Amino acid sequence: MNASATKLEGSIALVTGANRGLGKALVTALLQAGAGKVYAAARDEKQIEATSSRVVPLRLDVTKPEQIAAAASRAADVTLLINNAGTLSSFNVLTARQADIEADFRVQVHGTLNVIKAFVPVLERAEGGATIVNVLSLASLASVPGMGGYSASKAAAYSITQALRPELKKKGIEMLAALPGPIDTDMVKDLELPKNSAADTARQLVAGIARGDEEIFPDPMAQQMGALWRHDPKAFERAFASF
Ligand SMILES: NC(=O)c1ccc[n+]([C@@H]2O[C@H](COP(=O)([O-])OP(=O)(O)OC[C@H]3O[C@@H](n4cnc5c(N)ncnc54)[C@H](OP(=O)(O)O)[C@@H]3O)[C@@H](O)[C@H]2O)c1
Numbered sequence: 001m002n003a004s005a006t007k008l009e010g011s012i013a014l015v016t017g018a019n020r021g022l023g024k025a026l027v028t029a030l031l032q033a034g035a036g037k038v039y040a041a042a043r044d045e046k047q048i049e050a051t052s053s054r055v056v057p058l059r060l061d062v063t064k065p066e067q068i069a070a071a072a073s074r075a076a077d078v079t080l081l082i083n084n085a086g087t088l089s090s091f092n093v094l095t096a097r098q099a100d101i102e103a104d105f106r107v108q109v110h111g112t113l114n115v116i117k118a119f120v121p122v123l124e125r126a127e128g129g130a131t132i133v134n135v136l137s138l139a140s141l142a143s144v145p146g147m148g149g150y151s152a153s154k155a156a157a158y159s160i161t162q163a164l165r166p167e168l169k170k171k172g173i174e175m176l177a178a179l180p181g182p183i184d185t186d187m188v189k190d191l192e193l194p195k196n197s198a199a200d201t202a203r204q205l206v207a208g209i210a211r212g213d214e215e216i217f218p219d220p221m222a223q224q225m226g227a228l229w230r231h232d233p234k235a236f237e238r239a240f241a242s243f
Contacts (some may be wrong), residue, residue, distance in 0.1 A: 003174040009034035017085030019047035021185035025202035062111030072118040090149025108153040181221030
């Protein structure tokens with residue numbers, strides 16, 4: 001299913017969790033795609049490398065309401081919001097500590113939603129429309145039991161993405177979901193898995209934004225598993241249950 005295409009040339013983007021991993025690669029990919037300005041948001045904005053005069057470091061912990069409000073007021077010209085910040089704190093749901101499951105939900109679900117709520121008034125003012133992308137995971141579509149708490153938080157974030165899509169469409173804002181497979185970043189550094197590079201995932205993710213894919217599958221594994229999910233969701237669930 002396709003949303004309207006997003007014009008990246010001259011766009012003004014904001015990426016959360018932009019100091020490392022996929023978020024840092026997304027900043028580079030957006031600049032390469034012609035973004036006019038990229039707010040690179042991070043809990044510690046001093047970690048943002050000034051690679052271009054088009055990069056604006058911004059302090060933003062997505063669990064801190066006062067920082068979210070300050071970011072929406074400072075970055076009042078944003079046309080493309082990418083909710084990339086994420087944590088992997090909770091694993092097996094039977095044995096995970098409640099505090100760790102709550103930590104994943106605090107960032108992935110409440111943090112993402114609160115950032116969106118703060119930026120809707122900014123985005124609906126954008127001439128020619130605006131776009132929000134939630135960086136989710138293939139684990140949004142079926143649980144990886146060894147990461148059951150994380151998967152549940154990503155599934156909840158996908159549900160919120162779907163809930164927001166028609167609401168935001170009325171305001172001229174497209175709502176996209178990015179659903180990557182494993183990426184070679186700190187988050188999964190201890191897991192023995194085939195991983196795609198952050199740079200390639202970011203490039204493919206940005207290409208999906210430009211096309212207006214409602215579900216963006218930004219790497220080869222995601223494309224393969226996304227096709228299985230569309231064709232046979234139970235087979236997809238069984239494949240993930242065996243990871
Ligand atoms: N790596 C994978 O295999 C994979 C697969 C599918 C989806 N994803 C998703 O891709 C996104 C990026 O992950 P990654 O692989 O790049 O992980 P990463 O290398 O661990 O980076 C996570 C980023 O999120 C930031 N972050 C964490 N909590 C935050 C908070 N409360 N407020 C603001 N920023 C916060 C981190 O900032 P600090 O440096 O301050 O901690 C860091 O910049 C996440 O949403 C993740 O769930 C990753």
